[in-house]
Amino acid sequence: MLKVANRGQISSFIVMDVMRAANEQETSLGDVIHLEVGQPSTGAPRGVVAAAKAALDSNKLGYTDSFGIPELREAIARHYQDRYGVVVPVERIVATTGSSGAFVLSFLSAFNPDDRVAIMSPGYPCYNNILSAFGIKTVMLEGTAEGHYQPTLELLDAASTDQPLDGLIVASPSNPTGTILSDNFGAISGWCEAQGVRLVSDEIYHGISYGRPVPTAAGLNDEAIVINSFSKYFSMTGWRLGWMIVPPDLLRAVECLAQNLFISPPSLSQHAAVAAFQCHDECEAYLEVYRRNRALLLEGLPNVGFDRLAPAEGAFYLYADIAHLTNDSQDFCKRLLEDTGIATTPGVDFDPARGHAHMRFSYCASTPDIETALERLAVWQR
Numbered sequence: 001m002l003k004v005a006n007r008g009q010i011s012s013f014i015v016m017d018v019m020r021a022a023n024e025q026e027t028s029l030g031d032v033i034h035l036e037v038g039q040p041s042t043g044a045p046r047g048v049v050a051a052a053k054a055a056l057d058s059n060k061l062g063y064t065d066s067f068g069i070p071e072l073r074e075a076i077a078r079h080y081q082d083r084y085g086v087v088v089p090v091e092r093i094v095a096t097t098g099s100s101g102a103f104v105l106s107f108l109s110a111f112n113p114d115d116r117v118a119i120m121s122p123g124y125p126c127y128n129n130i131l132s133a134f135g136i137k138t139v140m141l142e143g144t145a146e147g148h149y150q151p152t153l154e155l156l157d158a159a160s161t162d163q164p165l166d167g168l169i170v171a172s173p174s175n176p177t178g179t180i181l182s183d184n185f186g187a188i189s190g191w192c193e194a195q196g197v198r199l200v201s202d203e204i205y206h207g208i209s210y211g212r213p214v215p216t217a218a219g220l221n222d223e224a225i226v227i228n229s230f231s232k233y234f235s236m237t238g239w240r241l242g243w244m245i246v247p248p249d250l251l252r253a254v255e256c257l258a259q260n261l262f263i264s265p266p267s268l269s270q271h272a273a274v275a276a277f278q279c280h281d282e283c284e285a286y287l288e289v290y291r292r293n294r295a296l297l298l299e300g301l302p303n304v305g306f307d308r309l310a311p312a313e314g315a316f317y318l319y320a321d322i323a324h325l326t327n328d329s330q331d332f333c334k335r336l337l338e339d340t341g342i343a344t345t346p347g348v349d350f351d352p353a354r355g356h357a358h359m360r361f362s363y364c365a366s367t368p369d370i371e372t373a374l375e376r377l378a379v380w381q382r
Contacts, residue, residue, distance in 0.1 A: 045279035068095025173314025207233030
């Protein structure tokens with residue numbers, strides 16, 4: 001029998017398994033409402049599509065520099081100046097194959113096997129899965145509703161009492177809870193600098209928030225790795241394009257890794273994405289859809305039994321405590337899909353220890369889908 005590497009035992013990204021089951025049910029039975037995955041129902045902005053068509057007609061679309069085309073990197077630098085008032089040198093900006101590619105490059109360049117990297121629970125499961133595949137140890141910080149499921153200085157001090165941390169990954173707005181690091185982000189960043197802990201800031205939901213300010217780590221910590229994506233605010237999931245802001249001491253390592261692992265991000269997506277930063281009016285219209293959907297769910301879910309919700313300050317998710325309904329969120333979500341055609345994600349994807357009593361609703365679907373989902377939930381919960 002051939003040997004199978006331990007990396008073959010990596011945990012699944014459960015939401016993708018749910019999406020596959022939902023797609024299979026949709027193919028055979030039809031009429032599935034997708035509230036499981038964070039994929040906007042809107043397409044890419046019109047200006048991006050037009051730029052892609054122009055690039056197809058006028059560009060050879062070959063390999064690009066591993067860091068991305070200059071026009072895109074310059075547009076990203078202007079974005080930080082315009083949105084945050086933060087000056088980011090173009091040479092520190094790296095275009096990546098989605099934020100997923102950015103996680104691979106950042107984790108491999110910043111951490112060694114057996115390093116200890118803290119992540120929040122509940123949190124995005126791929127942090128733990130990718131780090132574990134690379135032999136990097138994850139330290140789970142158990143978030144609380146009172147702490148908005150974000151890291152605190154107390155959690156960090158406790159996690160580093162016996163052995164120091166090498167890294168901390170934060171997400172603001174976060175997935176799955178939608179909470180934001182705002183007033184205390186500076187304190188968290190300062191703690192990392194004082195302790196020699198590499199801060200990795202996942203900012204892929206920037207632009208999608210509902211009132212609270214959302215600062216960028218690029219304006220707080222020159223040694224932080226900042227990751228963003230065109231998938232969420234710009235509604236470009238399938239274009240597989242993201243970016244990183246890389247500290248100077250990691251630039252050459254990131255470049256060599258990118259050359260060997262990816263060669264370059266998709267060139268068509270890069271040329272098209274330059275136009276994305278001129279499409280804010282359209283993207284803000286998408287945000288209004290999410291805002292409306294959020295309001296519908298915040299009003300409607302408690303009426304159908306889901307009345308224990310994390311603060312939904314940003315992104316497009318609601319994380320629900322369903323301990324009064326089940327102690328098996330995977331079975332609960334499976335039955336919900338089979339009985340009603342509503343696809344949702346079990347909390348165990350985000351919190352292996354406590355997620356059996358939680359689930360996530362994504363509300364970046366169309367508003368009619370949200371309204372229909374609430375109607376079906378009302379019938380199912382009777």
